[in-house]
Amino acid sequence: MRKTEKEILAKAVEQFEKLTGLAVEIKQEVKLQKNKIVDARIKIPKLKVNLYAELKANVTNQTLGAVVHQIKELTKGENELLITHYVTPQVAERLKDMNMQFLDTAGNAFINLPNLFLFIKGNKAEEIFGKEKPIRAFQPAGLQLIYALICNPGLEKKPYRMMAEKAMIANGAVTLVVKDLKKLGYLVDMGKQGRRIKNKKELLNRWVNLYAELLRPKLLLGKYRTDNMDWWKHQDLTNAKGLYGGETAAALLTKYLKPQNHTIYIEENYGKLLLQLKLKKDPQGNVEVLKKFWNFNDTMAKNNLVNPILIYADLLATGDNRNVETAKLVYDKEVIRYIRED
DNA sequence: AGCTGCCCTCACTCTTCGTG
DNA sequence: CACGAAGAGTGAGGGCAGCT
Numbered sequence: 005m006r007k008t009e010k011e012i013l014a015k016a017v018e019q020f021e022k023l024t025g026l027a028v029e030i031k032q033e034v035k036l037q038k039n040k041i042v043d044a045r046i047k048i049p050k051l052k053v054n055l056y057a058e059l060k061a062n063v064t065n066q067t068l069g070a071v072v073h074q075i076k077e078l079t080k081g082e083n084e085l086l087i088t089h090y091v092t093p094q095v096a097e098r099l100k101d102m103n104m105q106f107l108d109t110a111g112n113a114f115i116n117l118p119n120l121f122l123f124i125k126g127n128k129a130e131e132i133f134g135k136e137k138p139i140r141a142f143q144p145a146g147l148q149l150i151y152a153l154i155c156n157p158g159l160e161k162k163p164y165r166m167m168a169e170k171a172m173i174a175n176g177a178v179t180l181v182v183k184d185l186k187k188l189g190y191l192v193d194m195g196k197q198g199r200r201i202k203n204k205k206e207l208l209n210r211w212v213n214l215y216a217e218l219l220r221p222k223l224l225l226g227k228y229r230t231d232n233m234d235w236w237k238h239q240d241l242t243n244a245k246g247l248y249g250g251e252t253a254a255a256l257l258t259k260y261l262k263p264q265n266h267t268i269y270i271e272e273n274y275g276k277l278l279l280q281l282k283l284k285k286d287p288q289g290n291v292e293v294l295k296k297f298w299n300f301n302d303t304m305a306k307n308n309l310v311n312p313i314l315i316y317a318d319l320l321a322t323g324d325n326r327n328v329e330t331a332k333l334v335y336d337k338e339v340i341r342y343i344r345e346d
Numbered sequence: 347a348g349c350t351g352c353c354c355t356c357a358c359t360c361t362t363c364g365t366g
Numbered sequence: 367c368a369c370g371a372a373g374a375g376t377g378a379g380g381g382c383a384g385c386t
Contacts, residue, residue, distance in 0.1 A: 140374080140375095143373095143374065143375085144374085144375090145374075145375060145376095168377095173375075173376085174375060174376040174377055175376080175377065175378095176375070176376060176377070177374085177375060177376075180374095180375090
C-alpha cells in the first residue's frame with residue numbers, strides 16, 4: 005500500500021470514529037477467500053462487524069463505475085467499503101444509489117449496516133492534505149515565461165498567446181503562471197493600463213536559482229568535445245542558429261576569464277553546428293549543447309551571445325569562484341538595466 | 347446583431363515518481 | 367524494472383467584451 009493511501013486510511017477512520025463514537029480496529033492487507041487481498045479490514049467490535057475496505061486515492065464521476073465494480077467483485081459476499089481522499093456530493097449520491105459504502109477523509113460517509121446507518125455528504129475536502137501544491141510559476145514552463153518577461157520589458161501587457169509564443173509554452177501554462185505571479189506580488193493588473201511586473205530584482209534572483217535547479221537540467225541535448233582550443237574566439241554561429249552562453253559568452257563579453265567549459269544554446273536540430281565546430285560526442289566533454297527555450301531576438305544575438313541574464317545565470321549555476329566573480333561583473337554592467345523599476 | 351480578438355478552461359497526453 | 371498514480375504541460379474550443 006502506498007504511503008498516501010495509508011494516510012488516507014488513517015484519516016478516514018479517524019473521521020469515522022469521530023462521527024460515530026465507535027472504536028475500530030484496523031488490519032491492513034487482509035486475505036479473503038481465494039487468496040484475494042483487500043487493502044484493510046475495519047473491525048467494529050461494538051457492532052460485531054467487519055468491513056473490508058479498498059483504498060482509492062481519487063474517485064471521480066468517470067472512474068466510479070469501474071471502481072465500484074472492482075470492489076464488489078473483490079469482496080463478494082462481504083461488507084465492502086470504499087475509502088478515498090474525497091467524495092463530492094454528486095459522487096456520494098451515486099455511491100449510495102449503488103449501495104456502495106464509503107468513507108472519506110473529509111468526514112463524508114455512507115454506511116448501511118443492520119444497526120448503523122450513516123449518510124453524510126457536502127463536507128469540504130481539507131485544503132492542506134499532505135503537502136501544499138507547488139507554485140506553477142516556478143516550474144519549468146513558468147521559468148521560461150519569467151525569462152521572456154524579464155528579457156522583454158512590456159511583454160506582460162501583451163496577450164497571453166504572445167507571451168506563450170515568446171516563452172515557447174502553451175497558453176494554458178501562461179494562465180497558471182500569471183495567476184501565481186499575481187498572488188506572489190510580481191505582477192499587478194492595472195486595469196486599462198494593462199499588467200505590470202513588480203519586484204523585478206527579487207524575481208530575477210529567484211529565477212536564477214530555480215533555473216539552475218529545475219529548468220537547465222532539462223535543456224541538455226548533449227555533451228561534446230573538440231580538439232581545437234580556441235575555436236570559440238572566431239566561430240560565427242549564425243548559420244547554425246546557435247548562441248554562446250555560460251563561460252564562453254562571458255569570456256567574449258568581458259575578456260575576464262578563460263573558459264574551461266563551453267555552453268551553446270541551439271534549436272533542436274543542430275547537425276550543422278556539430279559539423280561546423282567538429283564536435284564529437286563525449287559524455288565527459290567540456291562543450292555542452294543546450295536547447296534554446298525562448299523565441300525572441302535580443303541585441304546580443306548579433307554577437308552570437310545569449311541575453312546577459314542567461315549568461316549571468318549560467319555562470320552562477322557552475323558555482324565556480326572565478327565564474328561567480330565574473331557573474332557580478334556581468335550583472336553590474338549588463339543585467340542591471342533589465343531590472344530597473346519603472 | 348455579427349464580428350473579432352482575447353482570456354481561460356478542460357480533457358487530454360506526456361513525464362516523473364513511488365512501490366512492490 | 368514494470369506498473370500505475372500523480373503531476374506538469376498542451377492547445378483546441380467556449381464564451382465574453384468591445385467594436386462596427
